[in-house]
Amino acid sequence: MIHALTLILAMQLIGEVVARTTGLIIPGPVLGMALFLLLMVLVPKVAELVRSTATGLLQHLSLLFVPAGVGVVGHINALGTDLIPLVIAIVASTAAAIAVGALAFTLTARLTGQNDD
């Protein structure tokens, strides 16, 4: 587990350093994730080394958003009269994006024969 954690933190560190030195808009962790995927493709053994640690962490991914969520509550008042319109826009727009994205995916998969098997 120590090896797995070291590797995971090292990938994030490399991602952060690359993101900062190149000035890309992509955040360090997302870049680190891409590098990590590349590493696993090149060295499949790595995936077995980190699998249980990674799965354990991802099982509780929701928990990690709680501190940021608590921070939001303090800012709700600042939205003032915009609060209700913004909530309506967020709910309707999120529903539209999920529906359009999923329908576009399934229709294209059917047309191109890239169906789920």
Add this chain to the structure above:
Amino acid sequence: MTDFVDIWTYLSREPLLWLTATLAAYAVGDALYKASGRRPWVNPVLIAVILLALTLFASRTPYESYFEGAKFVHFMLGPATICLAVPLYTNLKSVRKSLVPMTVALIAGSTTAILSALGIGWAMGVSPDVLLSLAPKSVTAPVAMGISESIGGSPTLTAVLVILTGITGAIIATPLLNLLRIRDWRARGFATGIASHGIGTARAFQVNEEAGAFAGTGMGLNALATAILAPIIVKLLF
């Protein structure tokens, strides 16, 4: 009474109390979610946030003191993002076979997320500067804040709208996709990741591992797509 004050003074200076409270509030949220028969609207993040906000309010604890403890949990978001590469690697075959549907869904979903937010917000009378902060709402917070700043919005306001979008997506994705009769886990996960970033991805992982892998991919790709599309759309409309 002095004893209590002493203990409280000690606890309010140490990160231990609010770190424990964060985990406990989430454990309560998770237990309620399971007790409800895993109903999507019994969202463990939302329950934990409400419980903690009420506790902070009742104990007159400023958010900064709370975050001293909660920052350890918050920090793990970075390593968890790195870990998303593992399910992605496991499902790489399926991802490779889905490149065309993923590309089409990404462009359609990303454009819909930006345009519908601007359109509905405008129709509801939201002011233009707030609309700019709303445009990147579907993207993971650090990227959304960067996009918001570059198009003239407020990064802080965007962060708030991003979290609200994530919780919304996590709650509505399952009933909405069931209503649309979409059974393909790839499509379900990918669309949820595009529309509601990490919080939607966390929800997808609770439902199905393949959906989670596609949600993580959708989240990462939409960060890139919105960074390109949002400035173009804003330039055309404003």
